[in-house]
Amino acid sequence: MRLSVEETFQKYGNRIFSAAFSICRSQADADDVVQDTLIRYYSLNKEFESEEHLKAWLIRVAINRAKDIKSSFWQKNTVGWEDYMEELEFEEPEDSRLFEAVMRLPEKYRAVIHLFYYEDYAVEEISSILRRPEGTIKSQLNRGRKLLKSMLQEEWDDDE
DSSP: OOOOHHHHHHHHHHHHHHHHHHHHOOHHHHHHHHHHHHHHHHHOOOOOSSHHHHHHHHHHHHHHHHHHHHTSGGGGGSOOHHHHGGGOOOSSHHHHHHHHHHHHSOHHHHHHHIIIIISOOOHHHHHHHHTOOHHHHHHHHHHHHHHHHHHHHHHHHHHO
16 A cells, blocks of 8 residues: 555644654654655655554654654754744643643653544554553553643642
């Protein structure tokens, strides 16, 4: 199974961007990751078993590229995700608060939470994408949820 680059971008561009943004926390870097991922897809002459296989491959490539960018020198000199928040539109105010809380999580929890809740991947699929043991993914999901709950509880208590 092979889609054109245009079809791939139409279908998965937003997902690639979201996965990259959850790691880079920069719109410009996430845009670069989308472009790099699609170039790599175009350059790769490979047939995929299914759309799920393609989607998982794209997200894995995007996450790896985002990690490379995050650890680069230039990452230290970019605008933070907080500045990008002004440009995002959320249906409900709670969505914005949840997004901010997720973005404040440490990267290892943020990526797992993103893949589980926003991309609807199962633990075993996340394990495959991130190349971490399933037990580690379960642990990180649990700890990430606890951190989110704590952050959101503190905000809620402060609002009262």
